[in-house]
Amino acid sequence: MTSDRTSDVAGAAAEQPEPTEESRVTTGSTAAPSSRAGRNVPVSIAVGVVLGAAVLVSLLTVRQIFVGVVAVAVAIGTIELAGALKRGADIRVTLPPVLIGGQAMVWLSWPFGRNGLLAAFVLTVLACMVWRFRGGIEGYVRDLGASVLSAAYVPLLASFAAMLVVPEDGVFRVLCFMILVVSSDTGGFIAGVLFGKHPMAKVISPKKSWEGFAGSMTAGIAAGILTMTLMLDGQWWQGALFGAALVCTATIGDLVESLIKRDLKIKDMGHLLPGHGGLMDRLDSLLPSAVVSWLLLRLFVPH
Incomplete structure (x- = not known):
């Protein structure tokens, strides 16, 4: 579900310093060459697709x-x-x-x-x-x-x-939640790689930029409007607020996990997922977003 992965690389225009010997020891890395985004992008995409497919299968069979x-x-x-x-x-x-x-x-x-x-x-x-x-x-x-x-x-x-997923329309609620977080990640990744110049939180996550955040917000609001109106019969303005809120929580989730890792002086939470690190490096933006999704959807679309 969501390494310093695509959303954590959402401002990838900031240049990274050469890793010191200490950082190589800390991260345990003899890492494969990565793209400007800071990760092996094809592998990252493949892992994300596999995880997304697992979620979709669970939702579309027996919820x-x-x-x-x-x-x-x-x-x-x-x-x-x-x-x-x-x-x-x-x-x-x-x-x-x-x-x-x-x-x-x-x-x-x-x-x-x-x-x-x-x-x-x-x-x-x-x-x-x-x-x-x-x-x-x-x-x-x-x-x-x-x-x-x-x-x-x-x-x-x-x-x-x-x-x-508990209500009768729970499958659509989960899909809205997932689509918005993925849209935020993707919009931030693209905008950050193409336009990122101004770091959002340089000490915590050097690759995050305000341009990437703007891309996340644009994609998130658009996805919120579409999913809310087409899947849950909500109002467009509810979708816009829903999208903006989840972009903020996803970004906060990324920054919180980055701060934890920097405090602990580690690169990734684990090594389970190729190109991503650990599963926690994928869950970071999803965890706080799940809470806000449940609260806002309960408010906007009561069941």
Whole structure:
């Protein structure tokens, strides 16, 4: 679902300095040559197509399968985040309760909605508090904080994507959400590569530019209007607001993950996906966007 990938390379006009020996060690890279976008673009596109196809198949067959897709993504993303925290800062996430609690959040959100999600999250936090007793006093607050962050950042946010598919028109709600995030990524990528000159957040993500953000906003608003009016019988202005909101949340999601990686001094969250890094490097823009999608679609198109 979405490396410093296409949306994270949305302002790829900014020149990158030659990597230092320290950065080569930190990233573990003997990376293949990449394009101006900072990644092997053909491989990145191929991986994105495969992931998108998996989501489409789940939606167009038995929509409950999509919840299973979300659950698998949550498990992999949680493991990657815990591994990154361990590698980068020697922080120990209480992985068993976070993994089990994460699955409970996703699966309970289908029949019980927000109540099931909230109950599972609270119980996960309590379980993390107790589980960490095993590690003793030193680092308790640090590790517990990271565990709660992991539970909130990945399964809690992802569960809103699962809740999107619950209504009768849930397939269209999920498609609107996915199409908008992909449109934001693609518009930002193209505009950034062609026109990017002014960095948006140079310290956090040097390749992001304001020109790329403008491309994301243009594509996102257009996609929002089209999907809202054609798929959900909403108003055009609702689609425009929906698109603009998701462009902002997708961009924030990219920047947040980039900031985490820079703080931990790592390049990618994992190495599962060729050309992308880890699955978390694909989920970064989707996670916060899922929450806003659920909220706005519930407001604009009640079910």
